[in-house]
Amino acid sequence: MAPRKLFLYVAGQTPKSLAAIANLERICAEHLPGQYEVEVIDLRKNPKLAREHSIVAIPTLVRELPVPLRKLIGDLSDTHKVLVNLGIGSSA
Amino acid sequence: MTTASPSEKDLLIADLRHRLAEAEETLRAIRENEVDALVMRGSLADEIFTIGGDSESYRTFMEVMEPGAAALDGAGRVLYANSTLTRLLGKPLAQLQGKLLMDVLAADTGKQIEQLLRDACTARCTREVRFPRSGDIDLHFLASAIPLQVGTISGHAVTFSNVTDRVYNEAVEQSEHAARAVIDSANEAVLVCDRNGIITHANAASSIVYEGNRVGQAFAEIIPLDFHDTSGVLQADDMIDMVIAGTPLRGMEATAVNAPKVKDYLVSAAPLRVAGDRINGAVVTMVDLSHRKAAEEQQRLLMHELDHRVKNTLAMVASISARTAAKADTVEAFQKAFSGRIQALSATHNLLLRNSWSSLELRDIVRSELAPYVDDAADNVTIDGLNIAVAPRAAIAFGLIVHELTTNAVKYGALSQEGGHVAVRAVGGNQGRTAPFVVEWRESGGPRVAPLERKGFGHTVITRSLQYGGGGAEFDFDPAGLVCRISIPSEDFS
Numbered sequence: 001m002a003p004r005k006l007f008l009y010v011a012g013q014t015p016k017s018l019a020a021i022a023n024l025e026r027i028c029a030e031h032l033p034g035q036y037e038v039e040v041i042d043l044r045k046n047p048k049l050a051r052e053h054s055i056v057a058i059p060t061l062v063r064e065l066p067v068p069l070r071k072l073i074g075d076l077s078d079t080h081k082v083l084v085n086l087g088i089g090s091s092a
Numbered sequence: 093m094t095t096a097s098p099s100e101k102d103l104l105i106a107d108l109r110h111r112l113a114e115a116e117e118t119l120r121a122i123r124e125n126e127v128d129a130l131v132m133r134g135s136l137a138d139e140i141f142t143i144g145g146d147s148e149s150y151r152t153f154m155e156v157m158e159p160g161a162a163a164l165d166g167a168g169r170v171l172y173a174n175s176t177l178t179r180l181l182g183k184p185l186a187q188l189q190g191k192l193l194m195d196v197l198a199a200d201t202g203k204q205i206e207q208l209l210r211d212a213c214t215a216r217c218t219r220e221v222r223f224p225r226s227g228d229i230d231l232h233f234l235a236s237a238i239p240l241q242v243g244t245i246s247g248h249a250v251t252f253s254n255v256t257d258r259v260y261n262e263a264v265e266q267s268e269h270a271a272r273a274v275i276d277s278a279n280e281a282v283l284v285c286d287r288n289g290i291i292t293h294a295n296a297a298s299s300i301v302y303e304g305n306r307v308g309q310a311f312a313e314i315i316p317l318d319f320h321d322t323s324g325v326l327q328a329d330d331m332i333d334m335v336i337a338g339t340p341l342r343g344m345e346a347t348a349v350n351a352p353k354v355k356d357y358l359v360s361a362a363p364l365r366v367a368g369d370r371i372n373g374a375v376v377t378m379v380d381l382s383h384r385k386a387a388e389e390q391q392r393l394l395m396h397e398l399d400h401r402v403k404n405t406l407a408m409v410a411s412i413s414a415r416t417a418a419k420a421d422t423v424e425a426f427q428k429a430f431s432g433r434i435q436a437l438s439a440t441h442n443l444l445l446r447n448s449w450s451s452l453e454l455r456d457i458v459r460s461e462l463a464p465y466v467d468d469a470a471d472n473v474t475i476d477g478l479n480i481a482v483a484p485r486a487a488i489a490f491g492l493i494v495h496e497l498t499t500n501a502v503k504y505g506a507l508s509q510e511g512g513h514v515a516v517r518a519v520g521g522n523q524g525r526t527a528p529f530v531v532e533w534r535e536s537g538g539p540r541v542a543p544l545e546r547k548g549f550g551h552t553v554i555t556r557s558l559q560y561g562g563g564g565a566e567f568d569f570d571p572a573g574l575v576c577r578i579s580i581p582s583e584d585f586s
Contacts, residue, residue, distance in 0.1 A: 011129030011140045013172070013189060015165045015245045022169055022190035043131060047138040050131040057118045058129035058140070068110075073118060074126035077167075 436495030477518030486584035506538030
């Protein structure tokens with residue numbers, strides 16, 4: 001099965017953006033190898049892209065599939081919370 | 093106006109609830125400081141608003157800093173690193189951002205930085221760290237960390253000031269001190285020359301090579317050397333030139349012709365490399381060979397003496413063998429007489445060996461020769477006034493004479509029967525200082541003595557030994573007992 005896509009919205013190199021990128025890479029490598037493909041979207045370069053997923057706060061992680069769409073705001077330092085929102089965990 | 097159907101209403105309510113939940117989650121995240129940027133809807137275009145201000149100012153400031161510098165978040169992730177630090181770490185900024193600084197450093201260095209960040213939770217902390225580099229010298233840095241507020245988060249600013257030159261200069265200085273201490277404490281003369289052969293350092297032991305302080309003068313002029321086995325081709329200045337060209341010289345014997353104290357040396361010289369491959373001069377070591385030379389001379393003399401003594405002894409053994417054979421009637425008689433005489437010779441040799449072939453007391457020789465026949469505690473032999481030392485030559489001859497007298501006394505004389513007595517004593521000669529020293533062998537209480545009818549080898553040995561320097565021996569065939577007076581030349585008394 002082809003990996004599903006995750007969208008991580010960041011704002012250039014703000015501390016939270018950098019932390020979110022590093023945390024998501026680590027979580028995917030450690031817990032979800034090969035399951036997700038991450039696309040980092042820098043809204044500082046192209047703010048218009050925020051409308052695609054109605055992004056308000058940065059950083060925000062978006063999972064489109066499987067439905068329903070899930071959003072997770074913050075630097076993704078809480079691994080358990082990230083896994084639950086990505087559908088890996090008891091409350092998925 | 094249209095009215096939504098019940099199912100559309102449910103969907104609308106669900107959508108509104110979802111949006112409300114999302115809005116609440118966004119507000120919560122902002123309130124709980126989980127975001128540091130917001131998307132602002134403008135009338136023309138959307139804009140990004142960074143909470144806590146833009147970070148460009150601190151980046152610009154870091155970039156102009158000479159030391160390597162980085163801004164880290166609370167976990168130690170790199171938010172920004174200036175170009176000095178990215179060059180040092182060998183990675184572009186994009187590969188460093190978001191990574192833990194400790195993870196991009198060597199293991200030990202990473203642990204040191206981790207500890208530094210823990211220590212710098214409220215105030216600046218500094219410590220020295222090392223960046224190992226394979227195939228090259230390690231780099232040393234003074235790492236300094238100070239708490240830093242970046243936007244909405246608390247982290248650290250870390251700087252790395254390169255102190256490699258200082259560390260290496262200190263190390264070089266320390267090693268120079270150590271080298272000087274080693275040279276100064278060496279027992280051998282150690283002299284250091286620069287590339288021009290000028291003496292730059294000489295230890296205290298060098299005072300045996302020349303007088304006064306010769307630092308600043310040319311080695312070859314102060315210490316001309318005559319190298320053995322080089323037929324004069326190699327001179328001191330050639331040696332220095334060869335060493336500075338990179339060829340070390342080891343263990344060459346040479347005579348320092350101008351040296352005031354010791355002339356013979358074992359000379360070694362090696363190129364002096366202070367740092368890297370460049371040769372900065374030469375280190376010359378000169379080991380005093382006078383003791384070794386003296387030992388070699390003594391060994392040569394001993395070998396010569398040994399050769400001389402062995403030849404003498406063999407000649408004496410051949411003579412004893414021939415004369416014993418000439419006088420012996422049977423093979424058994426020869427064997428007995430010959431082995432007794434060789435043992436007598438051997439006994440004196442043993443005594444001489446114990447005294448390192450220096451000298452022996454006459455008393456010890458007499459006791460040694462009598463020992464096989466007479467009990468030490470017996471009262472049939474008295475020795476008097478013979479505690480005087482003689483040279484090996486006289487000791488050997490005297491030993492043979494006493495042996496012949498003893499065997500004769502045991503077979504035919506005073507020691508052949510109960511009640512017999514032998515007195516061995518000094519009877520004159522001023523203790524051997526100016527005239528021959530006379531020892532008298534007087535037997536009594538034995539069978540009646542008559543003059544010899546046939547003179548055997550024993551008689552020959554006794555009368556012919558010590559025939560030098562006024563020495564010799566003579567018999568008195570007193571019917572009451574044999575008397576023999578042995579004169580030992582004065583030159584054999586120490």
